[in-house]
Amino acid sequence: MNGYGGSILRVNLTTGKITRQPTPENVARDFIGGRGFGAYFLFTEVPAHADPLGPENKLIISTGPLSGLLIPGAGKCDFTTKSPLTGGYASASMGGLLTAEIKYAGLDSIILEGISDHPVYLYIEDDKAELRDAREFWGRGTIDVEKELKDRFGEEFQVAVIGPGGENLVPYASINHDYGRQAGRGGVGTVMGAKRVKAIVVHGTKSVPVADIAAYRQAGMALFKACKESEGLKPWQNYGTTIVTSWCDEVGALPTHNFSAGSFEGGAGLYGPVMRERIVITDKGCFGCPSPCGKYSHARSYDTRVEGPEYETIGMLGSNVGLSNIEDVARANYLCDDLGIDTISAGGCIAWAMECYEKGLLTPEDTNGLELKFGNEQAVFTLIRQIATRQGLGELLSQGVKRAAAKIGRGSEKFAIHVKGMEQSAYATHNATAMLLAYMTCDVGAHHNRSWAITYDLQVGRELVVPEKVARVIWLQNFRPMFDVLGACRLQWVELGIDRDLYVPALAAITGIHRTWEDLEKVGDRIWNLNRVYWFREIQDFGRQWDLPAQRFYEEPPKTGKTAGQITRREDVERLLDMYYEQRGWDSNGMPKPETLEKLGIADLVKA
């Protein structure tokens, strides 16, 4: 199949048996690759109600048809599993250089199943695939282990690795790669830890078949040329995602003190230009990227070198926990990376604990004397370590805010900022109804990257509750994740303003199949609906109430900042859901209707 590695690698960790199977053509036709493969294999292969940490759950690592080819940012890899954090669907995307090597080893997906009885790492070199003893690496940080594996096998090998967070089954553990890239959300690293797989080491030398080489070259060159000529290139390269920090602060979207406000008094210390000036050493990009947004930094007060922090980490481990010094945020970022936990969920849990402390719901007795005040950077560092090792208060916080609040009770559920059990990423949504809806309905929980609709709120009126806003959220949800299906980065389209139609001839030249964006959006819609049915299948009481946002966003207007006094009304939350379900073709409880599944060609798949 043109554009594909051609094989799926199945690794049974219980038996140690490793097999290669041809990539099914019908799955490539209907789900294309990447996130689409993940959704298909999760739905069809993992039995209903499987324990996320048990042998029946699978970790599915997939490339897309653009991965590893000369297309801007074609280095995206998808990790899909049943989430130990939410109990539903999880998919996390990671950049860097890993996906190209997987593809060059002739692979479209690697599926880890079963559980090993001792720590192992998976070694792949073209057709060779072996499980090797990893006892010497267990308990060690991701950075140290990645370096040692690269020293042992060579720089051409790429490494994905978990840290103590994954080993200790923290439900929001990450998988790390290239000393700073993460598949962060939903606990994909936890599942890898449960399977006792410390790392994947991969290198390939095979070529990827392409349908029309001349047309591929031409289409690829057109995309790179458009990137190079974009006016957005320079600012994006200078600041990466931190370009939005000051904007979020100004418009009241910067999460502050556990999302109690959207503007931060000390925000200026975290802005992109300040970070560039104070700590950035160099720019760092993923495979084939003409617009490297990664910022490699040196926080001199800690002598800490780290890739980042990027915007989400600045929001969640900066303003949201009251830190205004970018060096402190860089240090917190490094600790999360090395210990292998998601910076967004960690920041959300720590901010919630700080608010509990402020309100007297957690006392010095509970924290072992730790002063859990907003702005105490040492408390943040200590809690990150405790979470990853599940010690002290870290045991409670490692469970995520939903479970932690259920345990503490006494009203703390109201300011546990999550949807479906996943901590909300770094946009305060007190008065931004499209972004609020995007969080409410995101297929993994409160994550921003499927539908980054906050700019649309600002454009059309942030408090408006109208069908056009809902339609925009749905369009983004069907369209944006398609980049994770194709295996390329979306940010050249988002940030450099590259015409998305330039991808159409590239995809056609590579695969030999002409697909318009309309065709691709239909695939996006199919995946979205399949995932929605998956939630219903896995969780007995799943439905409308699972789509509600944190109470804070419709009950407690911020006291300060641009959005002071503003709030979305509860009745508008319900109206948003009504319109959303109707436009999606779902019933009033949020279940896709039979005719919707029929139209998308997945009615039989779902029935089976």
Ligand code: SF4
């Ligand atoms: Fe990677 Fe950033 Fe380039 Fe996207 S824009 S490919 S995330 S470096």
